[in-house]
Amino acid sequence: MGQKIIRFSDLTGKHAEDDGDLVRIVVRQHPDLEDGPVEIEALAGELTELQELALDLVTIELHHPDADEPETVVLEADAFDRLASAAPMAEVLRTAKRVARTVPSQATAPGGVRERVNYASLEHAGKPHKGRTTDAEKQLVQQHLDEINERLAAEGIRTIDLANAEHVARYGLETLAQDRGTTLA
Incomplete structure (x- = not known):
């Protein structure tokens, strides 16, 4: 059936x-x-x-000298643009000093050595990555799929979909998909 x-x-x-x-x-x-x-x-x-x-919004951080953490403020772009009186905001932004971006996946350990992510741990299993999916990661995903999907969703990362043939093949979820009555797309 x-x-x-x-x-x-x-x-x-x-x-x-x-x-x-x-x-x-x-x-x-x-x-x-x-x-x-x-x-x-x-x-x-x-x-x-x-x-x-959709509104045109601007997100800014205010770094007060007496505060440990910056204050984040979201406001409409027009209201922010009106703050610039010496020159148009577009010019102020074009000539402003660049801020170095920090990308969490490229975080480095002390000494500049890049830490390797262990995808065979519950903390990272199921996250999209370019490397080979190890048997240990597959086993974790098979045994803890719902828990891993909850974590991925909370982190704003795509979840593992049993209807997605690529996900099923990558993590060896054929039996689980069949047990749950999922039809592959």
Whole structure:
């Protein structure tokens, strides 16, 4: 006996005829969001007005001399632009000093040595990476899929989808997908 998975938009409840019509949305900040980022899905057609509704926002950090941590402020771009009176904000930004970016995945240990990430640990298993997926990582993902997907979603990283043939093959999840009645896309 086969099973069919029917998917719906979390926003409107409308049926998705094709999984390719669904857009994954990660909500990182919202007044009603209590325990970190969440993931919802919506039909692509439901999001057409999104660009028109979007606000031009600026996120800035205020580094006060007497504070240990910077204060983050989000405001509309027009309000921020009005702060510049000596020259237009575009010119102020163009001539401003660059800030070095820090990328968490490229963090270095003391002495400039890059630390290797152990994907065969519960802390990192299932994260996308270019290297070979070891048997140890596969086993962890097979045994702790739901826990790993919760962590990945909380970190805003793509989750491991049993309907995704590439994910199933990478982590050896064929049996689990079959046990859960998932049809591969």
